[in-house]
Amino acid sequence: xxPNPPSPDNALAVRGFRWAxxxxxxxxxxxxxxxxxxxxxxxxxxxSINLADILLMFLYTEVIGMIAVFYTGRGSPFIxxxxxxxxxxxxxxxxxxxxMAPQNILFEAAAILLLALSVVVITRxxxx
Numbered sequence: 001x002x003p004n005p006p007s008p009d010n011a012l013a014v015r016g017f018r019w020a021x022x023x024x025x026x027x028x029x030x031x032x033x034x035x036x037x038x039x040x041x042x043x044x045x046x047x048s049i050n051l052a053d054i055l056l057m058f059l060y061t062e063v064i065g066m067i068a069v070f071y072t073g074r075g076s077p078f079i080x081x082x083x084x085x086x087x088x089x090x091x092x093x094x095x096x097x098x099x100m101a102p103q104n105i106l107f108e109a110a111a112i113l114l115l116a117l118s119v120v121v122i123t124r125x126x127x128x
Contacts, residue, residue, distance in 0.1 A: 029067050036060040055091040059084060078122055086115050 036057065043053050066080035089112050093105060 025067050025070060029064060032060050032063045032067075051094050052091060055087055055094060058087050059091070062087060076122055076126055079119055082115050082119050082122075086112050089115075 039053065039056055039060070043049050062080055062084045066077070066084070069077055069080055089108050093100070093108050096104075
Protein backbone atom coordinates (compact mmCIF):
# COMPACT_ATOMS: atom_id res chain seq x y z
CA UNK A 1 0.00 0.00 0.00
CA UNK A 2 1.46 3.39 -1.02
CA PRO A 3 1.78 6.11 1.61
CA ASN A 4 -0.68 8.96 1.45
CA PRO A 5 0.68 12.10 -0.23
CA PRO A 6 1.26 14.95 2.19
CA SER A 7 -1.61 17.37 2.52
CA PRO A 8 -0.98 21.03 1.67
CA ASP A 9 -1.12 21.90 5.37
CA ASN A 10 1.53 19.27 6.22
CA ALA A 11 3.76 20.42 3.35
CA LEU A 12 3.56 23.99 4.61
CA ALA A 13 4.40 22.88 8.15
CA VAL A 14 7.36 20.80 6.94
CA ARG A 15 8.71 23.74 4.92
CA GLY A 16 8.30 25.99 7.96
CA PHE A 17 10.23 23.60 10.18
CA ARG A 18 12.99 23.26 7.58
CA TRP A 19 13.36 27.04 7.34
CA ALA A 20 13.38 27.35 11.14
CA UNK A 21 16.02 24.63 11.34
CA UNK A 22 18.20 26.32 8.72
CA UNK A 23 17.83 29.71 10.40
CA UNK A 24 18.79 28.29 13.79
CA UNK A 25 21.78 26.41 12.34
CA UNK A 26 23.03 29.59 10.68
CA UNK A 27 22.54 31.41 13.98
CA UNK A 28 24.47 28.70 15.86
CA UNK A 29 27.28 28.88 13.29
CA UNK A 30 27.46 32.67 13.58
CA UNK A 31 27.47 32.55 17.38
CA UNK A 32 30.13 29.83 17.36
CA UNK A 33 32.36 31.83 15.03
CA UNK A 34 31.88 34.93 17.19
CA UNK A 35 32.77 32.99 20.35
CA UNK A 36 35.84 31.49 18.65
CA UNK A 37 36.90 34.96 17.54
CA UNK A 38 36.48 36.30 21.07
CA UNK A 39 38.57 33.41 22.42
CA UNK A 40 41.35 34.07 19.89
CA UNK A 41 41.29 37.75 20.85
CA UNK A 42 41.50 36.83 24.56
CA UNK A 43 44.48 34.54 23.92
CA UNK A 44 46.13 37.24 21.81
CA UNK A 45 45.65 39.83 24.57
CA UNK A 46 47.01 37.48 27.24
CA UNK A 47 49.93 36.44 25.00
CA SER A 48 49.55 32.98 26.50
CA ILE A 49 47.96 29.77 25.27
CA ASN A 50 47.06 26.95 27.61
CA LEU A 51 45.53 23.52 27.08
CA ALA A 52 42.05 24.67 28.14
CA ASP A 53 42.11 27.30 25.36
CA ILE A 54 43.05 24.70 22.77
CA LEU A 55 40.32 22.31 23.93
CA LEU A 56 37.78 25.14 23.78
CA MET A 57 38.80 25.83 20.17
CA PHE A 58 38.25 22.12 19.43
CA LEU A 59 34.74 22.45 20.85
CA TYR A 60 34.03 25.35 18.51
CA THR A 61 35.51 23.41 15.58
CA GLU A 62 33.35 20.39 16.35
CA VAL A 63 30.18 22.50 16.48
CA ILE A 64 31.00 23.92 13.04
CA GLY A 65 31.75 20.38 11.83
CA MET A 66 28.39 19.20 13.13
CA ILE A 67 26.64 21.94 11.16
CA ALA A 68 28.65 21.01 8.05
CA VAL A 69 27.59 17.35 8.43
CA PHE A 70 23.97 18.46 8.50
CA TYR A 71 24.32 20.45 5.27
CA THR A 72 26.50 18.00 3.34
CA GLY A 73 24.73 14.86 4.49
CA ARG A 74 28.10 13.08 4.78
CA GLY A 75 28.88 11.28 8.00
CA SER A 76 26.70 10.40 10.94
CA PRO A 77 24.95 13.32 12.60
CA PHE A 78 25.12 11.40 15.90
CA ILE A 79 28.91 11.24 16.13
CA UNK A 80 29.72 14.96 16.33
CA UNK A 81 27.66 15.62 19.49
CA UNK A 82 29.49 12.68 21.08
CA UNK A 83 32.84 14.19 20.08
CA UNK A 84 31.71 17.48 21.59
CA UNK A 85 30.82 15.71 24.84
CA UNK A 86 34.19 13.94 24.94
CA UNK A 87 36.06 17.21 24.38
CA UNK A 88 33.93 19.00 26.97
CA UNK A 89 34.66 16.31 29.56
CA UNK A 90 38.38 16.45 28.78
CA UNK A 91 38.31 20.24 29.13
CA UNK A 92 36.49 19.89 32.46
CA UNK A 93 39.18 17.53 33.75
CA UNK A 94 41.92 19.93 32.61
CA UNK A 95 40.24 22.99 34.15
CA UNK A 96 39.55 21.33 37.49
CA UNK A 97 43.08 19.98 37.61
CA UNK A 98 44.62 18.86 40.85
CA UNK A 99 41.80 20.25 43.00
CA MET A 100 39.45 17.55 41.74
CA ALA A 101 38.58 14.52 43.86
CA PRO A 102 40.24 11.38 42.43
CA GLN A 103 36.96 9.50 42.15
CA ASN A 104 35.50 12.32 40.02
CA ILE A 105 38.42 12.03 37.61
CA LEU A 106 37.73 8.30 37.41
CA PHE A 107 34.02 8.89 36.74
CA GLU A 108 34.72 11.45 34.03
CA ALA A 109 37.35 9.22 32.43
CA ALA A 110 34.83 6.35 32.44
CA ALA A 111 32.28 8.63 30.79
CA ILE A 112 34.84 9.49 28.08
CA LEU A 113 35.53 5.79 27.54
CA LEU A 114 31.80 5.03 27.31
CA LEU A 115 31.30 7.84 24.78
CA ALA A 116 34.28 6.64 22.73
CA LEU A 117 32.89 3.12 22.68
CA SER A 118 29.54 4.47 21.52
CA VAL A 119 31.28 6.17 18.58
CA VAL A 120 32.86 2.84 17.62
CA VAL A 121 29.50 1.07 17.83
CA ILE A 122 27.68 3.75 15.81
CA THR A 123 30.44 3.82 13.17
CA ARG A 124 30.49 0.03 12.76
CA UNK A 125 26.68 -0.20 12.73
CA UNK A 126 26.57 2.34 9.91
CA UNK A 127 28.91 0.26 7.77
CA UNK A 128 26.89 -2.93 8.19
